[in-house]
Amino acid sequence: MAASFDGNSGVPTLTPLQQNDVKKPRKQRVAAIVGGVGAALLVVGFMVLVYVCLMRVKRSIRQTSDAETSVPSPSAELDRTYPYAGDGTQNLRQLAVLELKHATNNFSDSNIIGEGSFGLVYMGLLQDGSMVTIKRHLHTPAQNFVHEVKHIARVHHRHLVRLVGYCEENHQQFLVYDYISNGNVGNFLYDSEGLPIGKLNMRQRLLIAIGAAKGLEHLHSLVPPLFHMHFRTRNVLLDENFTAKISDYGLSKLLIEDPRVGSSSAIDCFLDPELNRSNHFSAGSDVYSFGVFLLELTSGHEANSRNQSNADQNLVLQAKRSSDVGDYVDKTIGNQTVDTAKEMIELALQCVDVSERRPSMRHIVMELEGIQEREISGLRSEIGAVTLGSELFT
Structure with a gap:
């Protein structure tokens, strides 16, 4: 109850207190706090459980992916036979027949400088101004041509002629090397x-x-x-x-x-x-x-x-x-x-x-x-x- 004064008689009167104005007992406050903490822990526990589930799913996906990639593809099997085949083909150029025709004056006989096991050998001038030797193979196309060419390109040594580029087009295969000025x-x-x-x-x-x-x-x-x-x-x-x-x-x-x-x-x-x-x-x-x-x-x-x-x-x-x-x-x-x-x-x-x-x-x-x-x-x-x-x- 709360005391108040009557405006007419000046005698104090008693009125009931509002519910919010009543102080809660100590035990009730503690119970409320404990309940809130419990709810928070429940939420955190639920989030941890979800996280663990997601990680297990992600791990399962990764293991499946690794298992798939661990099965060697045909190209991977071929690479295993060339352990020395490292990253050395950055400068290997894939050329077009049109550029090689231009470089050799349409494969003119005057540009022929020899004949080897791969075919006729031409001297050529590429569009960038570099002199090259072009070997032209016209007969039965070699199998896995590009794959083998890339392995050749990975072999580098001062006393080996450098492979510059290649071309496989119109049933023709070409190997393009640095031009060596003094011949054999x-x-x-x-x-x-x-x-x-x-x-x-x-x-x-x-x-x-x-x-x-x-x-x-x-x-x-x-x-x-x-x-x-x-x-x-x-x-x-x-x-x-x-x-x-x-x-x-x-x-x-x-x-x-x-x-x-x-x-x-x-x-x-x-x-x-x-x-x-x-x-x-x-x-x-x-x-x-x-x-x-x-x-x-x-x-x-x-x-x-x-x-x-x-x-x-x-x-x-x-x-x-x-x-x-x-x-x-x-x-x-x-x-x-x-x-x-x-x-x-x-x-x-x-x-x-x-x-x-x-x-x-x-x-x-x-x-x-x-x-x-x-x-x-x-x-x-x-x-x-x-x-x-x-x-x-x-």
């Missing part, structure tokens, strides 16, 4: 009859041999190894600084033909003769071909010379039968570096031995570098002797 080594070793012309001294020939060996050694060091299967002197090109660069590597899967077929000569001295008994191509087969290449470098004679009409005139057999390897050295280089040439010939004979005795390309690189060191040491000794002798006249 044979242009500086022998004439059209396969006879020595002496345009390279022995020091240059040794550097070319080392460069080509390093290029092949790099191919063999890949996992799995990449065998050239068509190594020839004509596939060793020289740039403007006479640096050796190997071409046509990786083309074996783009060619259907047997590596023993399609040679430019009836007697192909570069092919491992053991392939006649077995179709199994190995690193040793490339080593054999490199040995023949070394014999060409040191003798100045073409292995598949037009003057060699039978097997008895085979360059390898001539070297093996020679009583003095010095007689086999190119006479156009003079006598100052005969010792270097002899060592190269002896190494070449190891390469063309039976497969069990052939050295690896890594060993060949080491041997050639050892020959180079001895050649340089001998040159320094000669210079020192000349200097000492000149002091007698001072």
Whole structure:
């Protein structure tokens, strides 16, 4: 009750209090608080339960997705056979036939600079002004062409010709490489009859041999190894600084033909003769071909010379039968570096031995570098002797 005064009598009167004006007991307030907290906890618990459910659903979806992607696709299976195939195709260009026609003056015969295992080879000028070598394949299209081309493009080395681009259009396939200005080594070793012309001294020939060996050694060091299967002197090109660069590597899967077929000569001295008994191509087969290449470098004679009409005139057999390897050295280089040439010939004979005795390309690189060191040491000794002798006249 609350007291108030009557306006007329001045006597206080009692009136009932409003419900809101009555203070709640302490126990009721505590109960209200506990109830509110309980409701809040219930809401939080519900939210946690929803969150846990969502996370389980999300985890289930991720596991399902991972299981699906873990099943290798055909392309993934192919990539597993090329573990060395990394990210190296950013600059590989996909060109159009129209641009290649423009680059070669509509594939003019005047632009033809050779013919290889892939087909005719043209010199071309692309729209961006870069000189290129274009290889044109007109016969049965190679299977998985783009896939194989991308693997070739991922192989990089100073002594390998760089693949610039490719084209597959109108039942034609093209490979586009950097243009190597000095052509193949044979242009500086022998004439059209396969006879020595002496345009390279022995020091240059040794550097070319080392460069080509390093290029092949790099191919063999890949996992799995990449065998050239068509190594020839004509596939060793020289740039403007006479640096050796190997071409046509990786083309074996783009060619259907047997590596023993399609040679430019009836007697192909570069092919491992053991392939006649077995179709199994190995690193040793490339080593054999490199040995023949070394014999060409040191003798100045073409292995598949037009003057060699039978097997008895085979360059390898001539070297093996020679009583003095010095007689086999190119006479156009003079006598100052005969010792270097002899060592190269002896190494070449190891390469063309039976497969069990052939050295690896890594060993060949080491041997050639050892020959180079001895050649340089001998040159320094000669210079020192000349200097000492000149002091007698001072």
